Amino acid sequence: MSIYRPEFEDALRLFARVSETMKARGASAPVLVGGAAVELYTASAIATGDFDIVTGRQNIFEQALRDHGFVRPSGAGQSTRGWIHEGLRLGFEVVSGQLLDGHADRDRVRLIDLGADGRVAVIAVEDIIADRMGQYASGTAPEMLGQARSLYHLHCDADLDYMERRIREESAGDYGIADLEG
Structure with a gap:
């Protein structure tokens, strides 16, 4: 039994697969920040509505999202700037190309192994x-x-x-x- 709420764990596992796709294409793994990092570090005691991502290779990240079934919402009434996946209740959005505008120590980024889904990089606590x-x-x-x-x-x-x-x-x-x- 997982310590995370199911929709968060599903999104985290999909993020791991997207991260592995990016690495296979020669890019560094994107880093999970914001509310999703808080949810991860609090074992879902504090929940989020989206995954904020830092990557210097947004084009590769967005192609990996598309390859894994994400779409960018469009049309009237759409307020998100990010990406959604039909099977998830959480959106994904690139918020920066640099981790905390370059102030965070990138060597402190934590890698979390999710088994067959791959690994995710998350900002240091x-x-x-x-x-x-x-x-x-x-x-x-x-x-x-x-x-x-x-x-x-x-x-x-x-x-x-x-x-x-x-x-x-x-x-x-x-x-x-x-x-x-x-």
């Missing part, structure tokens, strides 16, 4: 916490503090020195690890 704190610090996303705190409490093995530095960078020095302990 320290960087997703820092990202959430940066969004919280912006004043436009107060709920991000709760997400950052949940991630922090679930991952006591995180590199605290790196996390402190990254939170300070993302929040313009306004926040640090002490703000996660509440």
Whole structure:
């Protein structure tokens, strides 16, 4: 029995297959970021509605999506900029070509083996916490503090020195690890 909600696990496995297709075509694996990374690190305690992806090879990623049955919605009333798959309830969207605008340490990206489906690359937990704190610090996303705190409490093995530095960078020095302990 999986610790993830079924639709998330299905999407994660399909993302692994898309990632393997990209690697077979000579491109680096795309990296899972945003709410899907939060859901992965919280074992679906915090759910997402889409998969945000970072890849420097968007054209190859989008072709791999098409090859795996994804389509880009079109027509009146379509608000998504991403891709959907008939068998999934989650959309996929490329949000950047660089991991946190180049501030995250790419060597910290975690690879998760999903067996026959392949592997997925996911942003480091320290960087997703820092990202959430940066969004919280912006004043436009107060709920991000709760997400950052949940991630922090679930991952006591995180590199605290790196996390402190990254939170300070993302929040313009306004926040640090002490703000996660509440």
